[in-house]
Amino acid sequence: MSERMERFLAWRDRVAGGDSERAIAARMGIGNNRVGRHLRESDPPVAETVIDFARAYGVNPVDGLVAAGLIQQDEALRAAASDPLRAASQLQLLDELTRREKERLRGPLSTHDPEHSAETSPGRRRFRRDTTVGKGLLT
Known part of the structure; x- marks a missing residue:
């Protein structure tokens, strides 16, 4: 059995709380043979049945599609983030960026933190731009 299938079965069992395949099938309103074929024997599991389950x-x-290895976690996160980002106005996006920058500037500074580099003049600090913040979110 593949590692991916083991991970999915662990998720399925956690969600089902110990229900048998027969109980799962009854809850889903399908035959228990389909549950066995689509959620146990098929590697990867059948997406439609994972969703129904x-x-x-x-x-x-x-979460089930990720556990089954049918989509990757980063794909799910990008999908979840893209619609709200596209729907936000430019002013809302700027407000959020301003809030995050203020929060970052208020945070503790560490000489070991690669995101921060101090200038030689006392009392002034210069920060390196974080170019990874929105990478891949809108693609």
Whole structure:
């Protein structure tokens, strides 16, 4: 059995709380043979059945798709972030960036922190630009 399948089965068992395949099938309103074929024997599990299973147990289907290895965690995160970012106005985005920058500037400064580098003049500090903040979010 693959590591991916083991990870999915662990997620499935955690969500189902020890329910048998027969109980899972009854909760999903399908035959228990389909549960066995689609959620245990198929590697990777069948996406539609993973989604139906998650909905039957009231959990996020995306977590099941990630656990099954059908989508990657970073893909799920980008998808979750892209719609709100696209819907935000420029003013809202600027307000959020300003808030984050103020928060970062108020935080403790460390000489070991590669994001911060001090200028030689006392009392003034210069910060390196973080170019990784939005990388890949809108693609």
